[in-house]
Amino acid sequence: MANIAVVYHSGGGNTAVLAEAIGNGAASVPGAKVSLQRITSQQINAKLRWEDEGIAKELQQADGIIFGCPTLMGMVSTPFKAFMEAAFMPWAKQAWKDKFAGGFTNSASINGDKTNTQIQLLVFAAQMGMLWVPMGDHPGNNWSGGSESDMNRLGAFLGPMSQPRASVAEEAAHSADLQTGFRYGQRFASIVSHWTREGTHVTDRMFDAATAAAIKAQAQKAAK
Ligand SMILES: Cc1cc2nc3c(=O)[nH]c(=O)nc-3n(C[C@H](O)[C@H](O)[C@H](O)COP(=O)(O)O)c2cc1C
Structure with missing residues (x-):
């Protein structure tokens, strides 16, 4: 069984709609188990650290994680950035290494610098040692016979994007x-x-001395 998590932030609900569509697509694959995990500002503590044990556990169990957030000021939204920074321990332990990763974003402008957000998600996934799955569909609406209803009409290669025009509900x-x-x-x-069906690959984790010390210190702190 493939265990997929879609973890996303959406302040106003537009990115959430894309997250659900992605989740529905994943769930349409026989044997796939999909969970949607929403990052909210309530999960961020007074020290601006994101924490939510339930979501952290779901992500640990996932074989693949799709990250998503709106593009705000040309980059990932603040709650999602807090979530990414809180991945320090899975990073240190290489806990997400060799899990699959993907990234999506949503913003009001047709361009709106959405690609920068996806590059940030891609770099994050690379830091976590994950395997990025790109969009895989050719760009649409880029020739004389193209139209707004083409697949991948926004022409993204890194992952899906959406563009709801601001304040027009329909x-x-x-x-x-x-x-x-x-x-x-x-x-x-x-x-x-x-x-997950065919793989026999074993994840090899190699720790440098400083990271090993940080993991030990964290474990000692948690034991107190
Ligand atoms: C502070 C702020 C910054 C924004 N920056 C951008 C931007 O850089 N590019 C863009 O296209 N839209 C931008 N927008 C519009 C949002 O991306 C858009 O409203 C989006 O649908 C919000 O997603 P959500 O409903 O999931 O929160 C910005 C909106 C806000 C409030």
């Missing part, structure tokens, strides 16, 4: 973007399923 979810998200979720779960 346009909040562009159907082509949601279908693109669905297709991506399906592709992601299908790849993870294939890997």
Whole structure:
């Protein structure tokens, strides 16, 4: 069974709609178990550290994690950045190494510097030692016969994007973007399923002395 988690932040609900489409696509793959985990500002403590044991546990158990957040000021949203920074211990322990990763974003402008957000998610996944699954669909709406209803109409290669135009409720979810998200979720779960079924790869973890000391110090602190 492929265990997929979609972990995302959405302040106003637009990114949540894309997260759900991606989750539905992943869930359409036989044998895939999908959970949607929403990052909220309530999970961030007074020291600006994100913490939620339930979500952390779900992510630990996942074979693949798809990250998503809105693009704000051309980059990942603050709650999602807090979540990424809180991944220090899984980073130190290489706990997510060799899990699959993907990333999506949503913003009001057709461009809006969404790619920068996806690059941030990609770098984060690389730091975690994860395996990035790119969009996999050619860009749409980029030739004379193209249209707004084309798959991947926003032409992203790193992962799905959506563009709900601000303050127009009926346009909040562009159907082509949601279908693109669905297709991506399906592709992601299908790849993870294939890997979990066929794979015999064993994750090799090698710790440098400083990181090993940090893990030991954290364990001693937790034991007190
Ligand atoms: C502080 C702020 C910054 C924003 N920056 C961008 C931006 O850089 N590019 C863009 O296209 N839209 C930007 N937007 C619009 C949001 O991306 C858009 O409203 C998005 O749908 C919000 O997603 P959510 O409903 O999941 O929170 C910004 C909105 C806010 C409030």
